[in-house]
Amino acid sequence: xxxxxxxxxxxxxxxxxxxxxxxxxxxxxxxxxxxxxxxxxxxxxxxxxxxxxxxxxxxxxxxxxxxxxxxxxxxxxxxxxxxxxxxxxxxxxxxxxxxxxxxxxxxxxxxxxxxxxxxxxxxxxxxxxxxxxxxxxxxxxxxxxxxxxxxxxxxxxxxxxxxxx
Amino acid sequence: xxxxxxxxxxxxxxxxxxxxxxxxxxxxxxxxxxxxxxxxxxxxxxxxxxxxxxxxxxxxxxxxxxxxxxxxxxxxxxxxxxxxxxxxxxxxxxxxxxxxxxxxxxxxxxxxxxxxxxxxxxxxxxxxxxxxxxxxxxxxxxxxxxxxxxxxxxxxxxxxxxxxxxxxxxxxxxxxxxxxxxxxxxxxxxxxxxxxxxxxxxxxxxxxxxxx
Numbered sequence: 082x083x084x085x086x087x088x089x090x091x092x093x094x095x096x097x098x099x100x101x102x103x104x105x106x107x108x109x110x111x112x113x114x115x116x117x118x119x120x121x122x123x124x125x126x127x128x129x130x131x132x133x134x135x136x137x138x139x140x141x142x143x144x145x146x147x148x149x150x151x152x153x154x155x156x157x158x159x160x161x162x163x164x165x166x167x168x169x170x171x172x173x174x175x176x177x178x179x180x181x182x183x184x185x186x187x188x189x190x191x192x193x194x195x196x197x198x199x200x201x202x203x204x205x206x207x208x209x210x211x212x213x214x215x216x217x218x219x220x221x222x223x224x225x226x227x228x229x230x231x232x233x234x235x236x237x238x239x240x241x242x243x244x245x246x
Numbered sequence: 247x248x249x250x251x252x253x254x255x256x257x258x259x260x261x262x263x264x265x266x267x268x269x270x271x272x273x274x275x276x277x278x279x280x281x282x283x284x285x286x287x288x289x290x291x292x293x294x295x296x297x298x299x300x301x302x303x304x305x306x307x308x309x310x311x312x313x314x315x316x317x318x319x320x321x322x323x324x325x326x327x328x329x330x331x332x333x334x335x336x337x338x339x340x341x342x343x344x345x346x347x348x349x350x351x352x353x354x355x356x357x358x359x360x361x362x363x364x365x366x367x368x369x370x371x372x373x374x375x376x377x378x379x380x381x382x383x384x385x386x387x388x389x390x391x392x393x394x395x396x397x398x399x400x401x402x403x404x405x406x407x408x409x410x411x412x413x414x415x416x417x418x419x420x421x422x423x424x425x426x427x428x429x430x431x432x433x434x435x436x437x438x439x440x441x442x443x444x445x446x447x448x449x450x451x452x453x454x455x456x457x458x
Binding site: 108124 | 341343346
């Protein structure tokens with residue numbers, strides 16, 4: 082299992098992943114030694130999550146796993162049904178489903194005030210890898226292969242979480 | 247403002263009457279300009295005096311008439327309490343989720359705005375912020391080196407409209423420090439045209455953040 086934190090270089094907009102050992106309580110030390118003038122923390126907002134989910138949906142190598150919310154009260158499962166459909170559907174119907182999912186997420190986040198804590202993305206190639214992306218920019222993956230994580234970042238997150246407004 | 251505007255409009259209809267009254271009380275052009283008194287008949291003198299009094303009142307009314315100012319109000323509030331103070335947790339071994347604050351912008355009489363209008367959000371170096379639930383039309387530029395976000399209000403509001411408009415969005419915040427500290431987010435409104443008469447209601451708000 083790997084834990085990492087995503088940063089973006091302020092000048093180059095390049096994504097940086099800093100790994101840490103959660104069980105050794107290394108998160109604080111890693112952050113304490115980080116130069117915030119050089120690279121900034123990433124906050125994964127609901128807007129970014131919508132873009133990530135949209136990109137994942139069009140990439141056959143990845144599937145949307147689950148969406149976890151901050152509030153203890155679970156929202157209705159409408160969004161889960163949409164994700165199920167999205168994962169198995171053909172490209173032609175995806176556009177409508179993504180719009181439905183985005184609307185559902187926007188409603189949960191704005192009107193019902195239930196923000197997303199994390200999203201789970203499954204890499205479906207060869208051996209399956211589960212990646213969790215948290216709203217504070219932390220990633221966890223059930224692999225020790227850093228190359229796979231880098232590939233995930235390049236495939237899905239690059240150009241979204243470090244895009245220029 | 248509405249009451250003052252009503253009175254000013256009401257007086258406008260009474261100007262001819264007030265002119266007659268003032269003439270009766272002695273405000274007469276013929277008193278100041280002697281040839282009028284000498285060369286015109288009494289009836290004509292009276293008509294000139296009345297016309298002068300009414301004209302004078304119209305000039306005064308136009309000088310003191312109230313203009314519709316552009317009124318902009320911005321508010322920044324914490325999610326749970328309606329105050330501009332929030333507490334943020336410093337970085338520790340348990341990673342924390344971003345806190346959020348809500349920014350709302352109200353605008354009235356936008357039809358007077360001639361140029362571009364911007365909301366600048368400046369934030370301290372010991373925090374990181376990101377705009378969330380962005381309205382589709384909103385255009386903004388975040389400068390991570392200067393630590394500011396410039397929002398083009400022209401993309402958020404219809405400046406053709408006179409009536410009241412309101413927009414709200416979220417700012418998500420994370421602490422950049424492992425120590426307890428103070429922090430802040432400040433808002434300011436900027437215009438690229440000096441002739442845009444801006445009246446910022448209740449001043450532009452700031453957010454005080456305590457990192458514990």
